[in-house]
Amino acid sequence: MTSPPCAAAARPESPRALFVAFTGLALQGFGGVLAVVQRELVERRRWLTNEEFIEDWAVAQVMPGPNVVNLALMIGDRHFGLRGAAAALAGMLAVPTLLLLALAALYAGFADHPAMAGALRGMGAVAAGLIGGMALKLAAALRQHPLGWPIAGALAILTALAVGGLRVPLPWVMLALGGAACGLTWRRLAP
Secondary structure (H helix, E strand, C coil), X not given: CCCCCCCCCCCCCCHHHHHHHHHHHHHHCCCCCHHHHHHHHHHHCCCCCHHHHHHHHHHHHHCCCCHHHHHHHXXXXXXXXXXXXXXXXXXXXXXXXXXXXXXXXXXXXXXXXXXXXXXXXXXXXXXXXXXXXXXHHHHHHHHHCCCHHHHHHHHHHHHHHHHHHCCCCHHHXXXXXXXXXXXXXXXXXXX
């Protein structure tokens, strides 16, 4: 079930625009695309508000499959139905798949080189920084959350501690804390 686009948000001009946008996102997203996707869809193209992005990203995370692909399908479907979903999916997968095959062949020739291992470790540090920066940027939206920022922030911290500190498997954390968050929000919004 898709919701109509926000009146304040812009709309993609065509399925081709979706294809081009999601191809660009896929080519920018090495190791984690959350920061890139939010900047592109909310700040640059204005296809979503920050609140819509957070809601759609939450849905994309609980669906099976890669989060950004799920988000692309949802946005494509919302604006152009099956044609839009197919265009967004093709944008996410076509060019990046060809590039990945070429890079895999190149990597096979240099995999044992010490500089390659160092470069990959450096990219991991950058990816962690991008995720941390995006968390700070999205935390501002907690002010509008029905639970209020103290409860929503506490749930976010508990989630980070459970997954990162205690190494609780993500499905259990999502079931427990995600279920609690949904229940509390539903209770707060119920008439």
